Amino acid sequence: METFNYIGQQSGIDYNHITKIVNLMYFEGPLLAYYVGNNGENYLLYWIDNDDKYNRWLVFTTEVESVYRYISGKTSLLNLLKKYSNDQIAVVDIDNEINFHERGIIRRNTLKSSYLPSKDSYFDILDVDCSPYREDRAICRLSTAGGRKRVKTPTYQV
Amino acid sequence: MERFKYQAEIDALINKGKKMPDIFSPENKEAYRFVFCRSVINHLPVYIQQPQRALKDKAVVEGYALSCFETKDAADKMQQRLAAKFNAIGDSLCCGIIENPDGMITAASPVSRHFELFEFEDCDLSTKFKVIKTYGNF
Numbered sequence: 001m002e003t004f005n006y007i008g009q010q011s012g013i014d015y016n017h018i019t020k021i022v023n024l025m026y027f028e029g030p031l032l033a034y035y036v037g038n039n040g041e042n043y044l045l046y047w048i049d050n051d052d053k054y055n056r057w058l059v060f061t062t063e064v065e066s067v068y069r070y071i072s073g074k075t076s077l078l079n080l081l082k083k084y085s086n087d088q089i090a091v092v093d094i095d096n097e098i099n100f101h102e103r104g105i106i107r108r109n110t111l112k113s114s115y116l117p118s119k120d121s122y123f124d125i126l127d128v129d130c131s132p133y134r135e136d137r138a139i140c141r142l143s144t145a146g147g148r149k150r151v152k153t154p155t156y157q158v
Numbered sequence: 159m160e161r162f163k164y165q166a167e168i169d170a171l172i173n174k175g176k177k178m179p180d181i182f183s184p185e186n187k188e189a190y191r192f193v194f195c196r197s198v199i200n201h202l203p204v205y206i207q208q209p210q211r212a213l214k215d216k217a218v219v220e221g222y223a224l225s226c227f228e229t230k231d232a233a234d235k236m237q238q239r240l241a242a243k244f245n246a247i248g249d250s251l252c253c254g255i256i257e258n259p260d261g262m263i264t265a266a267s268p269v270s271r272h273f274e275l276f277e278f279e280d281c282d283l284s285t286k287f288k289v290i291k292t293y294g295n296f
Binding site for chain 1: 204221
């Protein structure tokens with residue numbers, strides 16, 4: 001996995017006390033997930049890489065309104081990560097026992113483009129349709145008709 | 159009824175109150191799966207892969223099943239959707255026929271055409287699924 005130039009060692013995030021709200025992208029496991037912290041902080045965990053021991057995630061700090069803006073199709077995932085989140089990102093490796101190992105802090109503008117989603121990365125029902133969790137598929141009902149991209153409610157019962 | 163390949167693990171979850179989805183005999187169903195063409199280790203469920211790509215989600219029995227698509231187009235559409243994440247999922251598409259002795263399947267989603275295969279003990283998809291396409295610049 002790539003080595004980052006860390007600007008700091010600790011984000012202060014208590015990974016033992018963050019609560020997952022919903023997966024926003026899922027295929028054979030989560031790829032993007034929305035979490036909240038004990039003090040109401042909002043985090044996006046974004047998968048970027050793996051090796052034979054760890055899966056590597058970036059932890060973005062954002063606002064709930066920005067997450068809703070993404071789900072409702074008003075902004076892309078690229079904008080959500082580049083514009084509607086904090087500049088400092090935590091790099092976390094998660095092992096097979098789901099232990100979080102924070103490696104350090106990087107600046108958002110140092111992320112290579114291959115780690116970032118495309119410009120047209122708007123939320124789509126396909127992002128969560130393969131999830132076995134009802135709450136993941138149910139977020140499609142939060143889409144609004146005024147969003148840039150209409151997200152269709154699935155026709156099967158969730 | 160035949161035992162599933164991961165019966166002990168599935169039973170452990172069911173004993174904790176988890177529910178098995180509705181499952182059906184595949185009846186020679188055509189299926190498409192993402193694999194790594196240069197790997198000898200494919201066709202492993204989410205919870206068996208190492209390291210498993212998981213967060214603090216509650217465990218579900220689908221974690222011991224294999225993701226499949228009903229059509230090539232549906233798989234291609236998902237690959238385009240997840241292109242930036244594809245080193246997590248696979249670099250190639252394989253195809254095969256799931257027969258009744260292979261296991262039981264869930265109903266496919268009408269949206270993504272995705273379904274799950276719960277393998278029986280003797281199922282070995284590596285002998286009956288063939289790579290038909292390699293994606294991108296891997």
